Amino acid sequence: MSAEKTVLVIEDETAILTFLRSSLEQNGWTMLEARNGRVGLELAASKKPSVILLDLGLPDQDGLLVLKALRQWTSAPVIIISARGQEHDKVRGLNAGADDYLTKPFGIPELMARLRVALRHAAQKPEDVPPVYDREGLKVDLVARRVWLKKKEIHLSPLQYNLLAVLVRNAGRVVRQDQLMKDVWGESRDVTPELVRITVHQLRHKIEPDPVRPRSLKTEPGVGYRLEALDE
Amino acid sequence: MKKLRDYSFAVAVPALATAVSFVLYPYLELTNLVMVYLLGTLAVAARGHRGPAALSAAASVLCFDFFFVPPRYTFRVSDVEYLWTFAGMFLAAMIISHLTVRLREEAEAARQGEERSVWLLEKAKKAEVDAETERLRSSLLSSVSHDFRTPLTAIVGSAGTLLDRQELQHNPAVRELLENIQEEGERLSHLVQNLLETTRLESGAVQIRKELTPLEEVVGSALERVQKSLRDRAVKVDIPEDLPLIPMDATLMEQVFINLLENGARHTPAEAGLEISAAVQGGSVLMTMADHGAGLKPEAMERVFDKFYHDQSSHGAGLGLAICRAIVNAHGGRIWAENRPPHEQAGERLSSGARPGGGAIFRFTLPLGDVLER
Numbered sequence: 001m002s003a004e005k006t007v008l009v010i011e012d013e014t015a016i017l018t019f020l021r022s023s024l025e026q027n028g029w030t031m032l033e034a035r036n037g038r039v040g041l042e043l044a045a046s047k048k049p050s051v052i053l054l055d056l057g058l059p060d061q062d063g064l065l066v067l068k069a070l071r072q073w074t075s076a077p078v079i080i081i082s083a084r085g086q087e088h089d090k091v092r093g094l095n096a097g098a099d100d101y102l103t104k105p106f107g108i109p110e111l112m113a114r115l116r117v118a119l120r121h122a123a124q125k126p127e128d129v130p131p132v133y134d135r136e137g138l139k140v141d142l143v144a145r146r147v148w149l150k151k152k153e154i155h156l157s158p159l160q161y162n163l164l165a166v167l168v169r170n171a172g173r174v175v176r177q178d179q180l181m182k183d184v185w186g187e188s189r190d191v192t193p194e195l196v197r198i199t200v201h202q203l204r205h206k207i208e209p210d211p212v213r214p215r216s217l218k219t220e221p222g223v224g225y226r227l228e229a230l231d232e
Numbered sequence: 233m234k235k236l237r238d239y240s241f242a243v244a245v246p247a248l249a250t251a252v253s254f255v256l257y258p259y260l261e262l263t264n265l266v267m268v269y270l271l272g273t274l275a276v277a278a279r280g281h282r283g284p285a286a287l288s289a290a291a292s293v294l295c296f297d298f299f300f301v302p303p304r305y306t307f308r309v310s311d312v313e314y315l316w317t318f319a320g321m322f323l324a325a326m327i328i329s330h331l332t333v334r335l336r337e338e339a340e341a342a343r344q345g346e347e348r349s350v351w352l353l354e355k356a357k358k359a360e361v362d363a364e365t366e367r368l369r370s371s372l373l374s375s376v377s378h379d380f381r382t383p384l385t386a387i388v389g390s391a392g393t394l395l396d397r398q399e400l401q402h403n404p405a406v407r408e409l410l411e412n413i414q415e416e417g418e419r420l421s422h423l424v425q426n427l428l429e430t431t432r433l434e435s436g437a438v439q440i441r442k443e444l445t446p447l448e449e450v451v452g453s454a455l456e457r458v459q460k461s462l463r464d465r466a467v468k469v470d471i472p473e474d475l476p477l478i479p480m481d482a483t484l485m486e487q488v489f490i491n492l493l494e495n496g497a498r499h500t501p502a503e504a505g506l507e508i509s510a511a512v513q514g515g516s517v518l519m520t521m522a523d524h525g526a527g528l529k530p531e532a533m534e535r536v537f538d539k540f541y542h543d544q545s546s547h548g549a550g551l552g553l554a555i556c557r558a559i560v561n562a563h564g565g566r567i568w569a570e571n572r573p574p575h576e577q578a579g580e581r582l583s584s585g586a587r588p589g590g591g592a593i594f595r596f597t598l599p600l601g602d603v604l605e606r
Binding site for chain 1: 388393448
């Protein structure tokens with residue numbers, strides 16, 4: 001990984017910029033700031049940041065428009081910052097090409113985890129051999145197509161395995177429900193959101209020691225699911 | 233009738249002016265007497281009718297000429313200059329009356345316009361007015377929500393940034409204070425969220441999107457989000473494996489469980505456990521959230537779900553349970569509170585911290601209707 005980790009923060013609130021700068025620099029990031037969408041787009045083009053943090057409520061234009069403009073020429077990971085209760089905005093942001101989101105107010109560990117995951121996924125090439133997922137007793141080897149829970153191999157149905165595989169490939173990142181429908185069920189027209197939930201439910205009963213308190217496969221209400229990131 | 237009065241006034245005024253002029257004649261120059269007549273004519277013109285104004289102006293000219301312009305008591309005029317005076321008087325009267333009439337007409341037009349817009353507004357469809365109100369309300373809501381969230385995000389984030397610093401790792405007193413700031417900021421943010429949620433629910437701005445969802449998933453994400461405020465409190469969850477999927481709005485129902493859990497945590501001792509269970513009952517699923525606190529006073533049983541209701545011992549805003557009721561009702565369900573019957577106490581094993589006196593039980597139903605149709 002390159003030594004230079006830059007994050008472009010497109011946000012108009014000084015108070016938020018202040019603590020972001022402090023916490024980002026403390027964690028080895030170089031921060032660029034843009035207080036409106038126009039400057040944000042300019043800096044994204046000229047400085048080529050490794051990650052972009054984008055607040056959806058900007059003074060000069062809708063954050064979603066900024067996102068759409070960014071996505072026309074850059075694949076740099078974009079993490080949107082939005083408020084709770086605005087699940088609709090999150091889904092729209094993810095549909096428009098955002099990689100993930102943070103909900104206000106957010107903790108610093110959460111912010112750093114999102115950035116790390118974004119960086120890791122950005123560095124991944126399609127031809128790379130996926131690493132073995134091994135965390136909290138759950139081990140998934142995508143090459144061997146085998147899954148273990150607490151060192152005991154478990155057997156999943158093809159749908160359950162495919163769903164888990166999509167989540168493992170996106171470890172640490174939110175995966176939208178409709179994305180799962182597309183990636184797991186493909187062209188099948190019989191797939192419904194209920195079917196996704198039922199499959200996740202069944203999967204949890206196999207890979208989670210206590211399915212009502214999942215340690216790995218978390219629900220992102222109104223959006224989708226997230227498999228916890230591998231620790232660094 | 234009104235016209236007659238205007239014309240009488242138009243004649244009476246020059247007569248009065250003549251009388252006044254007679255009194256003033258010894259003291260004033262002739263040109264100043266003209267002012268007396270002019271004043272009278274203006275008074276008539278100001279009533280805003282051209283006819284009486286013209287009549288009054290003509291009468292004034294004639295009276296002035298007859299009574300005062302030498303040779304007096306004839307209509308003959310010795311000095312031609314007085315003809316200019318007459319013309320001036322007449323013109324002034326006509327202009328004033330014309331202006332007044334126009335002013336009146338414009339005022340009338342404005343009044344009619346206003347009446348018309350009021351009429352139009354009333355006539356406008358109620359739905360349109362409602363839509364406008366709704367748009368205003370939601371834009372107000374989102375700006376209030378933004379104005380509260382920004383400082384709270386900065387407070388929580390700044391405390392978090394300091395907590396993240398290496399040099400503070402070994403200063404427990406400072407750490408504790410920072411954690412305090414962070415946690416209380418989060419709590420405040422949660423309260424603001426509840427307040428906004430209440431307003432949104434009441435205004436009907438919330439659209440219920442029911443989708444068949446496993447209850448376990450909703451309870452699971454609620455537990456995840458209250459983890460911090462529950463700390464080490466034991467929560468026993470008993471959801472039967474064969475419980476059908478429930479048609480519900482998962483994000484709203486998560487809020488119901490969060491509020492019930494936080495309510496339970498707030499009103500019971502730190503070590504008292506909480507229990508969540510569910511069972512099919514007729515065409516509904518009956519959800520139960522039981523605590524091991526002191527239970528509810530009889531008068532609180534109904535009122536706990538009222539907005540801003542809270543007893544002396546609590547510190548909440550009194551919104552959590554009101555939100556629960558609004559969401560459950562919107563799903564076609566019902567929510568109510570009970571006290572734990574005393575005999576249940578004996579058999580409890582998990583609730584080692586239970587106090588005598590039972591505990592409160594919150595129950596709500598969600599209809600399965602849509603599932604059975606499928």
